[in-house]
Amino acid sequence: TGLVTFDPGFTSTAACSSAITYIDGDAGILRYRGYPIDQLAGNSTFLEVSYLLIYGELPSQQQLDAFTNRISRHTLLHEDLKRFFEGFPRDAHPMPVLSSAVSALSTFYQDSLDPHDEEAVELSTVRLMAKVFTIAAYAYKKSVGQPFLYPDNSLGLVENFLRMTFGFPAEPYELDPDMVRALDTLLILHADHEQNCSTSTVRLVGSSQANLFASISAGINALFGPLHGGANQAVLEMLTRIKDVEGGNVDDFVNRVKNKEQGAKLMGFGHRVYKNYDPRAKIVKEQAETILKKLGVNDPLLDIAMTLEEKALADDYFVERKLYPNVDFYTGVIYRAMGFPVKMFTVLFALGRLPGWIAHWREMMNDPQNKIGRPRQLYTGSAERLYVPVGQR
Ligand code: CMC
Numbered sequence: 449t450g451l452v453t454f455d456p457g458f459t460s461t462a463a464c465s466s467a468i469t470y471i472d473g474d475a476g477i478l479r480y481r482g483y484p485i486d487q488l489a490g491n492s493t494f495l496e497v498s499y500l501l502i503y504g505e506l507p508s509q510q511q512l513d514a515f516t517n518r519i520s521r522h523t524l525l526h527e528d529l530k531r532f533f534e535g536f537p538r539d540a541h542p543m544p545v546l547s548s549a550v551s552a553l554s555t556f557y558q559d560s561l562d563p564h565d566e567e568a569v570e571l572s573t574v575r576l577m578a579k580v581f582t583i584a585a586y587a588y589k590k591s592v593g594q595p596f597l598y599p600d601n602s603l604g605l606v607e608n609f610l611r612m613t614f615g616f617p618a619e620p621y622e623l624d625p626d627m628v629r630a631l632d633t634l635l636i637l638h639a640d641h642e643q644n645c646s647t648s649t650v651r652l653v654g655s656s657q658a659n660l661f662a663s664i665s666a667g668i669n670a671l672f673g674p675l676h677g678g679a680n681q682a683v684l685e686m687l688t689r690i691k692d693v694e695g696g697n698v699d700d701f702v703n704r705v706k707n708k709e710q711g712a713k714l715m716g717f718g719h720r721v722y723k724n725y726d727p728r729a730k731i732v733k734e735q736a737e738t739i740l741k742k743l744g745v746n747d748p749l750l751d752i753a754m755t756l757e758e759k760a761l762a763d764d765y766f767v768e769r770k771l772y773p774n775v776d777f778y779t780g781v782i783y784r785a786m787g788f789p790v791k792m793f794t795v796l797f798a799l800g801r802l803p804g805w806i807a808h809w810r811e812m813m814n815d816p817q818n819k820i821g822r823p824r825q826l827y828t829g830s831a832e833r834l835y836v837p838v839g840q841r
Contacts, residue, residue: 464651466811468501469501474723474724476724489637492636501804519574521574522574525579528556533587538593539591540591542591542792544672548665553572561659563657563658577806580798581799597616597617606631610623630739638728639803645675646668647804647808650663650805650809660806663809664802668798679715681793683715683753684793696752717777724772726772726773732779736779736782743785747785757773776797779797780793
């Protein structure tokens with residue numbers, strides 16, 4: 449069976465080669481297809497970045513228009529799929545609703561499942577890019593008991609999502625350009641992050657030649673966990689607890705984290721790869737300050753977050769362990785200012801990560817070195833023993 453290396457958590461095992469995203473964790477560098485994240489966040493749009501991740505190059509205007517038009521033709525959900533939402537409990541978390549509905553796409557769109565048919569992969573790519581935004585908006589509408597809105601294809605993807613989320617069928621929805629731009633930028637920041645837990649999940653599931661919808665649905669479930677995408681929800685819950693239950697006492701909280709009381713962690717801090725700073729967190733922090741000002745929101749949670757960051761960065765516990773704010777630390781404060789309930793935060797992460805997952809799945813399917821993912825183990829169970837019939841045990 450050959451030599452097996454033991455690497456729990458895959459801290460030093462490369463499971464694939466990839467040309468999509470480059471991270472230098474010591475230098476705090478993140479690039480999509482060679483382009484630095486701050487340049488993309490400052491100048492590009494989410495759809496342009498999606499094109500870049502999926503197809504490898506920035507699009508020409510014509511290519512971008514064609515991509516945008518193709519996506520907008522697929523924003524509708526099948527009426528039968530819409531009925532799925534009625535079956536979930538009213539207080540259902542929108543993440544499992546999202547992953548279930550994405551999984552169900554395999555049953556509605558059976559003509560685009562073959563992972564080796566280029567046209568089918570193209571079709572399921574645009575279907576996902578369009579429909580996941582509609583599904584996310586419906587998951588929200590379901591949770592607040594409001595009617596679903598059909599997409600309006602005269603709007604862009606992000607605009608349409610905001611309208612379907614916050615709008616009502618009976619009245620026009622006024623889009624706030626600051627909010628559209630801020631959400632678009634946040635989606636760019638989340639769009640890919642090489643072999644993180646959910647992307648590795650998409651690759652592992654896809655390595656069995658499972659279709660794109662099934663693989664992405666698995667990635668959404670991986671993202672749900674509080675150590676991964678679920679951290680943005682956990683951060684806001686932590687900040688709210690500090691404000692409401694602990695009277696804003698940040699020092700006490702930091703001490704409890706340092707003493708690891710009941711496994712307390714400073715959510716939104718730390719990263720497997722970034723040991724200097726997370727370049728996304730820097731951009732999000734600036735965004736939080738400007739967008740709250742633009743939206744006229746004064747949120748005490750932002751002050752608590754800033755104090756928490758300041759104290760942690762000056763504390764030996766965090767310094768020694770190289771723990772810095774990650775992308776999730778400030779995003780929740782922005783989502784909250786935009787009017788999203790805490791339960792939707794991880795869904796917004798999933799919307800952003802979608803093109804990255806798709807790009808990795810496609811890269812893997814086209815990689816001649818690709819094999820089914822099948823890790824080995826170190827067996828720690830008992831040695832051979834004899835079966836004893838139940839009456840003699
Ligand atoms: N608060 C307090 N201590 C921490 C934290 C934290 N947030 N993160 C790590 N540590 C400590 C950890 O207890 C350990 O200490 P010790 O050496 O005394 O045992 C040391 O730092 C090393 O941590 P680790 O758990 O071995 O590091 P990891 O690479 O396995 O975990 C992580 C990375 C992101 C899961 C972890 O830092 C964490 O749980 N952070 C909080 C959750 C979070 O914010 N997740 C979002 C990550 S970024 C976006 C995304 O991927 O979705």
